[in-house]
Amino acid sequence: MNNNFVKHTIxxxxxxxxxxxxxDEWYVGTGIITHGDWxxxxxxxxxxxxSMPSIWSSAADLGGPVLLLSFYPIQWAMGVxxxxxxxxxxxxxxxxxxxxxxxxxxxxxxxxxxxxRSIPAACVASLVYFFxxxxxxxxxGHLTLMTANAFVPLIFYLYLKLGEKQSYYxxxxxxxxxxxxxxxxxxVLYMLVPLVGLLTLxxxxxxxxxxxxxxxxxxxxxxxxxxxxxxNLFWIVALSKxxxxxxxxxxxxxxxxxxxxxxxxxxxxxxxxWSGGKLATFKVQELPFYFWFVPILAxxxxxxxxxxxxxxxxxxxxxxxxxxxxxxDVPFPELYEWLYLHFPGxxxxxxxxxxxxxxxxSYAILIGSTVQWLWKSSHKILAGVTTLAISALFxxxxxxxxxxxxxxxxxxxxxxxxxEAFNKQLxxxxxxxxxxxxxxxxxxxxxTEIHPRxxxxxxxxxxxxxxxxxxxxxxxxxxxxxxSQEYLDRLLDLSSxxxxxxxxxxxxxxxxxxxxxxxxxxxxxxxxxxxYLTEISPRNARLSxxxxxxxxxxxxxxxxxxxxxxxxxxxxxxxxxxxxxKYIIAFEKAPTPVHVYLTDAYSPDWExxxxxxxxxxxxxxxxxxxxxxxxxxxxxxxxKHPDGTISFTATLAYRPQFYLxxxxxxxxxxxxxxxxxxxxxxxxxxxxx
Amino acid sequence: xxxxxxxxxxxxxGLGVATLLFIALWAYGALALVLEISxxxxxxxxxxxxxxxxxxxxxxxxxxxxxxVALCVVSLSLxxxxxxxxGFSEAIDGDSLLGVVWIIVAMAFSxxxxxxMKVGLGIxxxxxxxxxxEVDELIVKRLIIHALFLLFAGIMNSLKSEPDNV
Numbered sequence: 001m002n003n004n005f006v007k008h009t010i011x012x013x014x015x016x017x018x019x020x021x022x023x024d025e026w027y028v029g030t031g032i033i034t035h036g037d038w039x040x041x042x043x044x045x046x047x048x049x050x051s052m053p054s055i056w057s058s059a060a061d062l063g064g065p066v067l068l069l070s071f072y073p074i075q076w077a078m079g080v081x082x083x084x085x086x087x088x089x090x091x092x093x094x095x096x097x098x099x100x101x102x103x104x105x106x107x108x109x110x111x112x113x114x115x116x117r118s119i120p121a122a123c124v125a126s127l128v129y130f131f132x133x134x135x136x137x138x139x140x141g142h143l144t145l146m147t148a149n150a151f152v153p154l155i156f157y158l159y160l161k162l163g164e165k166q167s168y169y170x171x172x173x174x175x176x177x178x179x180x181x182x183x184x185x186x187x188v189l190y191m192l193v194p195l196v197g198l199l200t201l202x203x204x205x206x207x208x209x210x211x212x213x214x215x216x217x218x219x220x221x222x223x224x225x226x227x228x229x230x231x232n233l234f235w236i237v238a239l240s241k242x243x244x245x246x247x248x249x250x251x252x253x254x255x256x257x258x259x260x261x262x263x264x265x266x267x268x269x270x271x272x273x274w275s276g277g278k279l280a281t282f283k284v285q286e287l288p289f290y291f292w293f294v295p296i297l298a299x300x301x302x303x304x305x306x307x308x309x310x311x312x313x314x315x316x317x318x319x320x321x322x323x324x325x326x327x328x329d330v331p332f333p334e335l336y337e338w339l340y341l342h343f344p345g346x347x348x349x350x351x352x353x354x355x356x357x358x359x360x361x362s363y364a365i366l367i368g369s370t371v372q373w374l375w376k377s378s379h380k381i382l383a384g385v386t387t388l389a390i391s392a393l394f395x396x397x398x399x400x401x402x403x404x405x406x407x408x409x410x411x412x413x414x415x416x417x418x419x420e421a422f423n424k425q426l427x428x429x430x431x432x433x434x435x436x437x438x439x440x441x442x443x444x445x446x447x448t449e450i451h452p453r454x455x456x457x458x459x460x461x462x463x464x465x466x467x468x469x470x471x472x473x474x475x476x477x478x479x480x481x482x483x484s485q486e487y488l489d490r491l492l493d494l495s496s497x498x499x500x501x502x503x504x505x506x507x508x509x510x511x512x513x514x515x516x517x518x519x520x521x522x523x524x525x526x527x528x529x530x531x532y533l534t535e536i537s538p539r540n541a542r543l544s545x546x547x548x549x550x551x552x553x554x555x556x557x558x559x560x561x562x563x564x565x566x567x568x569x570x571x572x573x574x575x576x577x578x579x580x581x582k583y584i585i586a587f588e589k590a591p592t593p594v595h596v597y598l599t600d601a602y603s604p605d606w607e608x609x610x611x612x613x614x615x616x617x618x619x620x621x622x623x624x625x626x627x628x629x630x631x632x633x634x635x636x637x638x639x640k641h642p643d644g645t646i647s648f649t650a651t652l653a654y655r656p657q658f659y660l661x662x663x664x665x666x667x668x669x670x671x672x673x674x675x676x677x678x679x680x681x682x683x684x685x686x687x688x689x
Numbered sequence: 690x691x692x693x694x695x696x697x698x699x700x701x702x703g704l705g706v707a708t709l710l711f712i713a714l715w716a717y718g719a720l721a722l723v724l725e726i727s728x729x730x731x732x733x734x735x736x737x738x739x740x741x742x743x744x745x746x747x748x749x750x751x752x753x754x755x756x757x758v759a760l761c762v763v764s765l766s767l768x769x770x771x772x773x774x775x776g777f778s779e780a781i782d783g784d785s786l787l788g789v790v791w792i793i794v795a796m797a798f799s800x801x802x803x804x805x806m807k808v809g810l811g812i813x814x815x816x817x818x819x820x821x822x823e824v825d826e827l828i829v830k831r832l833i834i835h836a837l838f839l840l841f842a843g844i845m846n847s848l849k850s851e852p853d854n855v
Contacts, residue, residue, distance in 0.1 A: 010822055015831075042837060264830065289817065292813075292817040293817070295813050296814055296817075297814050299806070299809065299810045299813055299840060302806060302844070303843075304801070306803060306806060306844075306847045308801060315844050321845075323837075330830060331788060331837075
């Protein structure tokens with residue numbers, strides 16, 4: 001057997017042992033793992049995910065445009081696995097937890113070995129990339145981002161291969177991997193594009209820059225990115241047609257976390273919240289002294305490997321990463337904000353921690369280069385001891401996992417029985433209704449497109465804040481204040497809220513947010529005092545559920561305007577819900593004008609088209625409850641009934657969905673074209689040989 | 690066809706790209722920064738033109754480079770600190786400006802990349818000592834900036850010396 005093969009196998013076994021020991025819970029058992037921003041979802045939600053993508057979703061709060069539509073293929077895959085009978089515990093492992101732990105190790109190992117040709121260097125590079133503070137903290141909650149980052153070393157490895165030779169197979173593989181990265185986290189693809197552009201310059205060996213050979217090289221390197229963009233075209237076009245995305249708030253956000261990030265922390269690859277022990281989110285930590293060895297080791301590797309163009313490339317990647325990850329610190333303190341405000345797409349990087357990924361990638365190769373130099377230039381024993389010391393510097397970061405400080409995403413969680421029962425009850429309801437969680441929804445809360453969940457904090461910070469301001473108030477409304485408003489009764493009705501729930505103080509599952517928002521009993525008392533809500537759970541229950549019986553249907557019609565002050569009489573209509581963005585409404589003997597309501601958050605992109613009337617198109621108007629209203633007054637071509645009423649049908653639809661459907665077809669067609677082109681070129685090359 | 694491009698074509702191409710870049714930066718609100726650097730450079734070349742016209746004995750390339758770089762540094766620094774600069778973008782702080790100077794000097798005089806990297810690395814090795822001695826945080830920060838610029842200049846000059854490919 002090849003001696004090198006044995007060595008590589010042993011090296012990879014040792015690396016994986018380190019990973020498995022640190023993340024044992026992700027490999028043993030299939031229980032649900034959930035914490036922080038990593039939420040679990042119900043089976044109904046997963047089944048719903050196996051459908052055509054929709055650019056509007058009613059599932060959260062009062063609904064809104066889906067900004068992360070790029071995630072749709074992953075949702076779809078989750079849904080398919082669920083339909084095959086797998087639970088969320090298995091699904092999250094297959095699609096997130098296992099790729100996060102396996103891919104970076106293999107990817108960085110092959111990448112660094114290709115560059116440095118040294119097994120100890122490849123091992124250390126893998127450890128640096130896997131056990132640095134940024135990825136360690138990322139794996140406690142931001143799993144989609146971490147999964148996307150897991151593909152990055154493998155992508156660079158394939159790009160280096162592609163840079164050396166023309167291979168349609170590698171091109172196709174890269175196209176698939178880049179698309180996967182974009183599905184998990186589009187921002188990682190965004191970061192990769194300029195890096196690949198720079199790599200194109202570094203891997204070019206044709207001589208003259210202004211030549212056909214360079215253009216051909218650039219096209220070869222750019223083709224996989226083009227494929228990934230084509231695959232993502234479906235949501236890019238559709239989202240560009242959405243007016244004022246998210247009510248415009250998305251584009252009005254200011255930079256976040258300026259005081260968290262600093263040049264020292266970026267240079268030392270030290271995440272500002274890394275305490276070395278328990279999670280300390282949003283608490284900036286002191287930079288331990290030993291972290292200063294990290295840049296020394298990395299830049300020594302740059303010096304030692306300066307004869308290799310690709311090592312210099314990773315040096316530049318590291319410096320770019322540092323300049324961006326320090327956010328508004330010197331040098332160029334205004335650069336980040338300028339990019340955030342003006343550079344297309346950069347608005348998605350509200351804070352700079354994502355750029356730590358670039359530093360980690362660069363330092364992994366550079367520190368590997370230091371280790372390679374050690375093994376080449378010094379005594380084997382000295383090199384071995386130093387390599388172990390460097391590895392220990394990063395392996396030490398795994399301590400919180402081993403001593404149980406990072407138990408949050410290392411513990412299997414169990415859904416409390418109360419949620420189990422309430423979720424079943426919601427699942428059995430045939431008609432649309434919302435559940436309002438006070439003050440915040442539990443991670444076990446049930447939600448689908450038919451039974452959305454809303455939390456009062458999001459509502460008073462968003463649409464309900466506008467109602468408060470329209471009543472002449474300038475300050476932010478509090479939860480206590482909203483409960484004392486007379487219009488709350490009507491607001492709950494008009495927003496289709498059937499249940500108001502105060503969740504369990506679930507300390508076993510780290511699902512106790514009352515520590516941040518105030519005493520649970522106080523919320524229960526406040527809601528009990530509202531006579532229009534009926535408490536349906538036992539008085540001392542851990543989960544308090546209140547019912548609002550007068551809630552409006554999702555789509556309904558009235559004779560007069562239905563407002564916060566006026567309870568208008570409903571007209572019987574038949575609503576056929578075809579998708580979250582399309583409803584067919586049949587009016588039988590309706591008066592004119594007739595007022596139609598959609599109890600989702602207001603968007604001017606909702607419109608009603610009357611089938612029997614030419615040009616009978618009505619755009620949504622904002623109600624005083626910040627929802628959608630259409631005043632239909634069809635006249636032309638209608639024969640009135642003797643009582644003056646008319647019968648007609650209409651379509652209520654979200655306009656950008658039309659573009660989504662069109663571009664899906666375009667995306668698929670272009671994707672197939674790319675695949676056929678690659679296959680044709682592969683065959684042609686084989687025949688030429 | 691691209692190979693047949695002559696210097697005239699290149700000049701027009703360069704001007705075209707520069708104009709587009711100028712318009713793009715103007716559109717994105719970074720014109721002030723571009724103006725600041727452009728004015729400093731125009732000033733440099735104007736003074737250099739006068740010096741070289743009236744002093745024909747300054748002929749060697751090294752001397753010309755030295756004068757150009759010195760003027761560039763002085764005018765950039767003066768303009769950055771002058772009243773005329775007020776209201777313009779303050780995107781470049783003093784240390785970054787000096788860092789840019791490192792790069793200009795290193796590129797103009799083709800300082801060996803390895804030497805620049807050694808100095809940059811030397812600063813990083815020296816940093817833990819300063820931190821251990823509890824030296825002012827600001828000094829540490831400024832040293833990091835200079836080390837990073839030196840490393841960057843070192844990479845650029847190492848690339849110029851055409852290292853081996855992987």
